[in-house]
Amino acid sequence: MDGRAHAGGPGLRGRFRAQVRDEIKQVALRQLADGGPQALSLNAVAKVLGVSGPALYRYFANRDALLTDLVVDAYRDLAAACEAATAGAWKDPADRLRALAKAYRAWALEEPHRYRLLFRAPLYGYDAHSEPLVQASQIAMNVAVEVLEGIAAEGPVAGGELEAPLAEWAAGRGMPGAAAVIAVRATTLWARLHGLVSLEIEGNFASMGLDPTPLYEGEITNLLTTPPA
Amino acid sequence: MDGRAHAGGPGLRGRFRAQVRDEIKQVALRQLADGGPQALSLNAVAKVLGVSGPALYRYFANRDALLTDLVVDAYRDLAAACEAATAGAWKDPADRLRALAKAYRAWALEEPHRYRLLFRAPLYGYDAHSEPLVQASQIAMNVAVEVLEGIAAEGPVAGGELEAPLAEWAAGRGMPGAAAVIAVRATTLWARLHGLVSLEIEGNFASMGLDPTPLYEGEITNLLTTPPA
DNA sequence: CGTACTAGTTATAACTTCTAACATACGCAT
DNA sequence: ATGCGTATGTTAGAAGTTATAACTAGTACG
Numbered sequence: 001m002d003g004r005a006h007a008g009g010p011g012l013r014g015r016f017r018a019q020v021r022d023e024i025k026q027v028a029l030r031q032l033a034d035g036g037p038q039a040l041s042l043n044a045v046a047k048v049l050g051v052s053g054p055a056l057y058r059y060f061a062n063r064d065a066l067l068t069d070l071v072v073d074a075y076r077d078l079a080a081a082c083e084a085a086t087a088g089a090w091k092d093p094a095d096r097l098r099a100l101a102k103a104y105r106a107w108a109l110e111e112p113h114r115y116r117l118l119f120r121a122p123l124y125g126y127d128a129h130s131e132p133l134v135q136a137s138q139i140a141m142n143v144a145v146e147v148l149e150g151i152a153a154e155g156p157v158a159g160g161e162l163e164a165p166l167a168e169w170a171a172g173r174g175m176p177g178a179a180a181v182i183a184v185r186a187t188t189l190w191a192r193l194h195g196l197v198s199l200e201i202e203g204n205f206a207s208m209g210l211d212p213t214p215l216y217e218g219e220i221t222n223l224l225t226t227p228p229a
Numbered sequence: 230m231d232g233r234a235h236a237g238g239p240g241l242r243g244r245f246r247a248q249v250r251d252e253i254k255q256v257a258l259r260q261l262a263d264g265g266p267q268a269l270s271l272n273a274v275a276k277v278l279g280v281s282g283p284a285l286y287r288y289f290a291n292r293d294a295l296l297t298d299l300v301v302d303a304y305r306d307l308a309a310a311c312e313a314a315t316a317g318a319w320k321d322p323a324d325r326l327r328a329l330a331k332a333y334r335a336w337a338l339e340e341p342h343r344y345r346l347l348f349r350a351p352l353y354g355y356d357a358h359s360e361p362l363v364q365a366s367q368i369a370m371n372v373a374v375e376v377l378e379g380i381a382a383e384g385p386v387a388g389g390e391l392e393a394p395l396a397e398w399a400a401g402r403g404m405p406g407a408a409a410v411i412a413v414r415a416t417t418l419w420a421r422l423h424g425l426v427s428l429e430i431e432g433n434f435a436s437m438g439l440d441p442t443p444l445y446e447g448e449i450t451n452l453l454t455t456p457p458a
Numbered sequence: 459c460g461t462a463c464t465a466g467t468t469a470t471a472a473c474t475t476c477t478a479a480c481a482t483a484c485g486c487a488t
Numbered sequence: 489a490t491g492c493g494t495a496t497g498t499t500a501g502a503a504g505t506t507a508t509a510a511c512t513a514g515t516a517c518g
Contacts, residue, residue: 011485012484013485013486020496042476043473043475052498052499053476054475054478055498058495058497063474119427119428137433137436184444184447187434187439188444190424191424191425191428191448192420192424193424194424195419195420195421195424195425198424199348199416199419199423204366207363210416215413215416215457218413218457219417219420222455226454226455228444228447249465270504271507272505280467281468282468283468286506286508287464288465291507
């Protein structure tokens with residue numbers, strides 16, 4: 001309880017700590033890229049970094065903590081990529097939605113191991129969505145919501161059974177203005193994109209010898225012409 | 230190279246072998262149910278079965294071989310459940326499609342660990358879809374194709390860019406009659422179901438506090454009213 | 459009835475995660 | 489400038505994993 005600065009603070013030591021954490025995650029990502037989550041070994045990471053085994057436990061409580069951190073980072077990265085692709089001014093909001101879908105797919109294809117990480121129950125023993133993970137996943141949803149809001153604010157105001165819980169959810173996220181319709185469309189969009197991307201990166205389309213690009217276009221067009229709600 | 234019967238044949242020894250393999254898989258599934266693929270340990274399985282460690286290697290080449298077997302079984306089970314739910318005579322083929330979606334979702338919710346197994350790259354080092362796995366996954370597709378064939382044989386004959394490869398794929402599967410439209414709809418159906426189911430079993434909907442049932446209904450209805458192609 | 463093959467055993471190597479006990483070195487406040 | 493205290497790294501080791509090797513016992517089949 002003395003006035004000394006601890007490692008969590010912004011002191012020199014804290015900065016070094018953050019830097020090492022990043023280095024560890026970088027190496028871990030490389031190991032994860034070839035071999036999947038199974039192949040991520042703290043020991044191997046330590047060896048690459050030139051330190052010996054248990055040193056890493058000063059930076060991450062355990063292997064799962066490192067994985068969870070990677071998941072959160074991945075959610076942020078995906079959301080950032082989608083935001084970047086949809087930023088700026090757009091004549092046709094429909095084009096903006098298409099750009100969002102394209103960016104989502106592109107990110108997943110570029111780093112399939114990280115995308116896979118997102119949807120694997122992060123800690124099989126724990127609650128599937130512990131707090132930080134829920135928050136991280138919502139970042140991605142926010143982008144979808146924002147893009148869809150620009151498309152059809154004039155859409156049907158919805159009277160479906162989903163309205164109540166979705167309106168509540170929207171309110172809880174600080175966007176009480178967002179109608180339930182938007183939320184329905186956002187989740188539908190997310191589910192469609194995830195379905196296609198997931199099948200694509202697992203090779204299910206490739207094994208059938210077909211390029212799924214038209215399927216993506218079809219789903220987006222469908223969402224634009226006959227939106228749910 | 231003598232005339233003796235080997236363990237693979239239908240002899241007494243072969244039957245015993247098959248039975249033990251099944252027992253192993255059963256115990257493995259139980260371990261997999263709580264703890265995920267990470268928690269599946271051959272040693273632990275052996276201990277449960279009352280045999281000691283390396284004995285299991287007489288029945289499965291390695292841990293991944295066992296996992297692959299479980300994946301194939303899961304594909305067959307899922308397909309069987311969908312077939313059973315759509316068997317018999319149906320007045321309205323649309324209802325049959327709804328029954329298919331319901332069965333697909335129900336199976337996944339009943340055994341999320343097995344569903345997760347399906348879409349996890351089975352052997353990270355190998356080709357994502359080695360031959361037996363591709364075959365197994367096609368079983369599930371066949372059900373979707375068959376159901377969709379009954380719905381709108383009169384649908385638009387499709388002139389999209391997907392027609393050529395899909396027709397080829399259909400022909401290669403011994404259903405040259407199936408138009409490319411059907412294949413497009415089948416893959417779209419599969420992707421939509423998988424997207425929703427995947428988000429549901431990972432808790433993404435639950436974390437938002439909403440029941441995705443209407444989303445399923447919406448997607449199926451949409452597929453019926455404005456089918457892709 | 460004997461042979462050849464199978465199914466089990468133990469021992470062992472090379473890994474893994476993670477804890478404990480200990481040494482060092484460095485930043486911070488005095 | 490100097491020393492305290494913390495953070496960081498080290499080695500040792502426990503308990504677990506996959507997987508191989510060498511060996512033993514049993515049994516189905518010709």
